[in-house]
Amino acid sequence: METPKNPTSVNHRIREGLSRVAMAIRADDWNRAKTSGLNPTQLAILELLEGRKDGLSVKEIAANLGVSQPTATDSIAALERKGFLDKRSAGSDKRGVNVGITPEGFSVLEAGRSSTGVAEQSVEALAEDEQEDLLITLVKLISHLQEIDAIPIQRMCASCRYFAPFAHSDAAKPHHCHFVDAAFGQRDIRIDCREHETADPSFRAATWNVFTQG
Ligand code: SF4
Numbered sequence: 275m276e277t278p279k280n281p282t283s284v285n286h287r288i289r290e291g292l293s294r295v296a297m298a299i300r301a302d303d304w305n306r307a308k309t310s311g312l313n314p315t316q317l318a319i320l321e322l323l324e325g326r327k328d329g330l331s332v333k334e335i336a337a338n339l340g341v342s343q344p345t346a347t348d349s350i351a352a353l354e355r356k357g358f359l360d361k362r363s364a365g366s367d368k369r370g371v372n373v374g375i376t377p378e379g380f381s382v383l384e385a386g387r388s389s390t391g392v393a394e395q396s397v398e399a400l401a402e403d404e405q406e407d408l409l410i411t412l413v414k415l416i417s418h419l420q421e422i423d424a425i426p427i428q429r430m431c432a433s434c435r436y437f438a439p440f441a442h443s444d445a446a447k448p449h450h451c452h453f454v455d456a457a458f459g460q461r462d463i464r465i466d467c468r469e470h471e472t473a474d475p476s477f478r479a480a481t482w483n484v485f486t487q488g
Pocket of ligand 1: 437
């Protein structure tokens, strides 16, 4: 049994903490989905497809959401019936079929964003430097999950071919985004950027070294 003299490992306790935060996020997702007449999986699919003009395949959607392909297929079919998704060709692969978000799907997504959930409210209660530290820690956790193939590559700056970490001496805006050709700060690091383009593995590794060593 855990006592003050005999705590469980810090790894275990951090996981317990993340699990409690995840509970609040799930409750927020249920509330937002209900407002939009969707379930949380359907809402997550619309969020995943936002800004991806070529859409994604069912297999990619299932992998990104961590659900089975039959579950993803059922939710996609329901969203298509509502007119929130449509089928489109898979980029350069003319034989492949992807699923993409329609303007109606985008509208329902925007309408559900009118209120701030309890998870975001708890982040707002942190000091600015605490928010920044948390953001960078999350980027590191997500990067590790990507590297061990536990999750697909996310649209984060750290894996983007436009990212130049610590390219500037300005401590407030040390990073550079070559997509918009502008400097930006640590707290502007993106977790899910629409303009993200995945860098090749050697570029990612070099960028990551610079980013983490500051
Ligand atoms: S395009 Fe987006 S993900 Fe890439 S460096 Fe710029 S802000 Fe970051």
